[in-house]
Amino acid sequence: xxxxxxxxxxxxxxxxxxxxxxxxxxxxxxxxxxxxxxxxxxxxxxxxxxxxxxxxxxxxxxxxxxxxxxxxxxxxxxxxxxxxxxxxxxxxxxxxxxxxxxxxxxxxxxxxxxxxxxxxxxxxxxxxxxxxxxxxxxxxxxxxxxxxxx
Numbered sequence: 001x002x003x004x005x006x007x008x009x010x011x012x013x014x015x016x017x018x019x020x021x022x023x024x025x026x027x028x029x030x031x032x033x034x035x036x037x038x039x040x041x042x043x044x045x046x047x048x049x050x051x052x053x054x055x056x057x058x059x060x061x062x063x064x065x066x067x068x069x070x071x072x073x074x075x076x077x078x079x080x081x082x083x084x085x086x087x088x089x090x091x092x093x094x095x096x097x098x099x100x101x102x103x104x105x106x107x108x109x110x111x112x113x114x115x116x117x118x119x120x121x122x123x124x125x126x127x128x129x130x131x132x133x134x135x136x137x138x139x140x141x142x143x144x145x146x147x148x149x150x
Contacts, residue, residue: 041076057092075109090127098131 036054039045043059051067058074065071067085077092084099090110098104100118108126117134 039077041074073110 036056037051038055039057039059039061041058044062045059046062048064049055049061049066051065051069053067054069054072055065055067056072056074057065057077057079059076060078062080064082065079065084067083069085070087070089071083071085072089073079073092073094075091079092079094080096082097082099083094086100087102087105088098088100089105089107090112091107092109093111093113095113097115098112098117100116102118103120103122104116104118105122106112106124106127106129108124110124111128111130113128113130114132116129116131119136121133121135123129
């Protein structure tokens with residue numbers, strides 16, 4: 001049996017104006033590009049997320065994330081999947097594909113595994129970067145231990 005949810009139209013409380021306030025389920029509703037979305041610690045999502053503004057992940061996401069702004073993966077944050085964004089700061093863990101159009105910043109507690117495509121890259125001492133990486137369209141070749149000895 002499917003659940004039934006009653007959504008009354010909201011009206012202004014004061015004044016003679018009784019026009020309804022915008023319903024959050026409206027498909028043509030504008031979004032606040034300056035807001036920050038958040039997935040808090042202890043929360044997990046299986047599925048895909050599309051964000052028009054910055055997003056901070058302190059919980060767990062098993063799925064894909066597409067963001068028009070910055071993605072911040074906090075120290076408790078974990079993502080298994082594909083992430084596409086303009087900028088990223090990684091303090092937590094990501095396994096999968098990371099496509100960053102501008103700058104990827106991996107902090108000392110950050111751990112990135114998989115495939116990365118980014119314009120710029122910053123890795124703090126202690127940050128883990130175990131990936132195949134493309135930067136500005138050029139493939140970065142992994143160095144094997146035998147190549148280091150030569």
